[in-house]
Amino acid sequence: MCLAIPGKVIxxxxxxxxxxxxxxxxxxxxxxxxxxxxxxxxxxIHAGYAIEKVDEEIALETLALFEEALEKSxx
Amino acid sequence: MxxxxxxxxxxxxIKAMATEPFKLMEVCGSHTVAIAKSGIRELLPPNIRLVSxxxxxxxxxxxxxxxxxxxxxxxxxxxxxxxxDMIRVPGTVTNLQNxxxxxxxxxxxxxxxxxxxxxxxxxxxxxxxxxxxxxxxIPTVAVSVEIAARENLSNYSVLAMHKLVPPVLEVxxxxxxxxxxxxxxxxxxxxxxxxxxxEFIAKQxxxxxxxxxxxxxxxxxxxxxxxxxxxxxxxxxxxxxxRVVKTAGNxxxxxxxDKYFTVVDARWRGIGVIPQSGLKLRPxxxxxxxxxxxxxxxxxxxxxxxxxxGDILKGRLLPPDCALFGKACTPxxxxxxxxxxxxxxxxxxxxxxxxxxxx
Ligand code: SF4
Numbered sequence: 186m187c188l189a190i191p192g193k194v195i196x197x198x199x200x201x202x203x204x205x206x207x208x209x210x211x212x213x214x215x216x217x218x219x220x221x222x223x224x225x226x227x228x229x230i231h232a233g234y235a236i237e238k239v240d241e242e243i244a245l246e247t248l249a250l251f252e253e254a255l256e257k258s259x260x
Numbered sequence: 261m262x263x264x265x266x267x268x269x270x271x272x273x274i275k276a277m278a279t280e281p282f283k284l285m286e287v288c289g290s291h292t293v294a295i296a297k298s299g300i301r302e303l304l305p306p307n308i309r310l311v312s313x314x315x316x317x318x319x320x321x322x323x324x325x326x327x328x329x330x331x332x333x334x335x336x337x338x339x340x341x342x343x344x345d346m347i348r349v350p351g352t353v354t355n356l357q358n359x360x361x362x363x364x365x366x367x368x369x370x371x372x373x374x375x376x377x378x379x380x381x382x383x384x385x386x387x388x389x390x391x392x393x394x395x396x397x398i399p400t401v402a403v404s405v406e407i408a409a410r411e412n413l414s415n416y417s418v419l420a421m422h423k424l425v426p427p428v429l430e431v432x433x434x435x436x437x438x439x440x441x442x443x444x445x446x447x448x449x450x451x452x453x454x455x456x457x458x459e460f461i462a463k464q465x466x467x468x469x470x471x472x473x474x475x476x477x478x479x480x481x482x483x484x485x486x487x488x489x490x491x492x493x494x495x496x497x498x499x500x501x502x503r504v505v506k507t508a509g510n511x512x513x514x515x516x517x518d519k520y521f522t523v524v525d526a527r528w529r530g531i532g533v534i535p536q537s538g539l540k541l542r543p544x545x546x547x548x549x550x551x552x553x554x555x556x557x558x559x560x561x562x563x564x565x566x567x568x569x570g571d572i573l574k575g576r577l578l579p580p581d582c583a584l585f586g587k588a589c590t591p592x593x594x595x596x597x598x599x600x601x602x603x604x605x606x607x608x609x610x611x612x613x614x615x616x617x618x619x
Contacts, residue, residue, distance in 0.1 A: 188290045188474065189396070189448050189504075200407075214373060216403045219512040229451070229504060232343075233371025234400040237451050237510055243503040 189231035191244040194224050206230060263477055270480040271303055277487040278307040283439055284486060285575045287429060288446030289316035289603025290474050296608035298476035308483065311575030312608075314428050314528060315446060317393045318345045318601035319573060322527040324559035325421050326351040326597075329390055330359060331557050332419065332550065339365040339382060341375035342390040345601045348594065352562045372404035379408070379416040388550045391420040396448040398422045398539060399513035402520040405541070405548045419550035420540045423526055425449050426457040427537035433465045438575055442486040443469035444479070447501040452517075454509025455497045462495040473501035520545055527559070529597065530570015567596035572605050579609040586610060 192204030192211065202215045202222055214234045215222045222228065227244035228235035286292060292312045295301060301310055314320045330351045333340045340356065347356045347368060360366040365385075369375050372389055379387040391401050401418055408416040425446060432438055445458055450471040461469045468489035472482035482500045489495060499505050517539065526538025541549040550556075567589070568582040579585050579598070589595040591607055598604035 189451070214400075214403060216406070217399050217510065217513045217516060219510070231396055231448060232400050233373045234403065236396065236399070236448070236513060237504060239504060246503060 189229045189236055191227050191239055192230045192235075193244070194222060194226045194228060196224055197222050202228065202235065204228060204230065204235075267477055267480055270477075270484050274308070274480070274484055274487060275305045277484070277491055278305040281307050281309070281441075282487065282490065283309045283311065283441045284444055284483065285311050285313045285432065285438075285440045285442075286444040286472075286479075287313040287315045287425060288444075288449065288472075289319070289601070289608075290448075291315065291444060291446070291472065291479065292605050293603055293608045294474050294476060294479060296612040298479070299612070300476060300479055304483070308487075311440070311578065312572065312605040313432060313443075313575055314531065314573040316598070316601050316603040316605070317397070317423065318349055319569060319597045319604045320423060320428075320528045320531070321349070321392055321421055321597065322529045322559070323351060323562050323564065324527065327562070328556050328559060329419055329421075330354060330356065332388060332554055333359050333364045333366055335554065337385055338554075339367060339378060339385050339387045340390065341367050341369045341378055341387055343370075343392065344368045345603070346390055346392060349597045349600045350564070350594065372401055373407075376404055376407055376411075376413065376416060379413050380411075383415060386415050386417065386553070388554075389416070389418045391418045391422050393422055394425050394446070394449050395452045395517070396446075398521065399452060399510075399516045402516040405520045405545055406516070408548055409545070414547065417548045417550040417553050418541060420521065420538075421526075422521070422539040423528065424523070424537050424539065426453070426460070427534050428528060428531065429458070429461065431531065431534055432574060433461055433467060435574070440467070440575060442467055442490070444482050444486070445469050445471040445497070447471055447473050447478075447505060450499075450501070450505045450509065452510050452513045454505075455499065455507050456509075458497045462497055466495050468495045469497050471497065471499045471501050471505050473504070528573075530573050564596050567598075569596040569598040569606075572598055579606040582606070 192206035195203045227239045229237040356366045375389040470482045470485045521539035522542045523536045524540045527533045546552040571577040594600040598606040
């Protein structure tokens, strides 16, 4: 229930951002993120809210881990 | 190095370091699932015991709270919005699913934002969001109250049954009978709280803890870090999940929690009342507090006969130790919440039991 996954910001408005969340476009609330959110940023999304901004490199690493883990589900 | 090679190396190192018994508790339902699914338990040397703690917010919700929202759900003119995990959780006599089949308006939402949307679209009805969750989720509920206030959505309210992780950890770390040597701390809860609220585990109780991510590799790395602390005679709060968790956590999310909620005593299933371990809406926001808006029955303590969820949540028993596990109690016919929630220990064990039964 506390799981969160990274999504890439496509565009932002005052309180929300549209993100690409593993291939799906979703609108999320960004009020909990202290830093400015811009297109291209990566956000960690939990239950429709961005709870943290993460580095691009780190986000890609996390997504790669998700993907590798998915591929090797015989792990 | 591939994931497989990295895990093989970690497992070899863990085996070399596991010279004495070491009992670890993970305190996040997502860790419980990751551990059961990956079969990590059986890859570890027998000296290392992994037990699950009270890390599933649904499972720690007391029967009395469940009975209260079931009663609320049956009031006319009301829509209950809830995360999906709650739908089949049994109260004393029924669950939300049955009540819905009987005509109550119960809707599963993915986010409080969806609950707000239901409120906007149904101005003639009252929408109550069931506030279940730990520090990861609570800030999102706080923002929903802010949005409702901003938009004057007078038909939106929250039934707050939120719980805080550090106070329950203190209860567990203090219990000598449980004998837990080290903790795997919940990654996303810590992304909000940071390390400070977990320092007492090391400072007061001299036990190592590591904030962990959710991939099997994260968990192996965490176990390795915990063993390393023990080997070196250290006890600290370390972060394995550095790609997300900062030492300071997310101060803005904590501000939101503090602005809308206040700390109260809360009853945890199978554990009892823990002082200052829950959050209720502040009186200033009582128009968004379902408890203030509606008449709810007084909580009545009840037990589910035979269900050992309480001992499982404390890491005293593993699910197969319950006589009902896999027999009377299965995910299709769950008796206790630990079998209903996908992150409950019993459900995780049942689903992947081929690998985890001998733990
Ligand atoms: S197996 Fe069922 S009855 Fe037994 S502890 Fe788990 S949820 Fe409760």
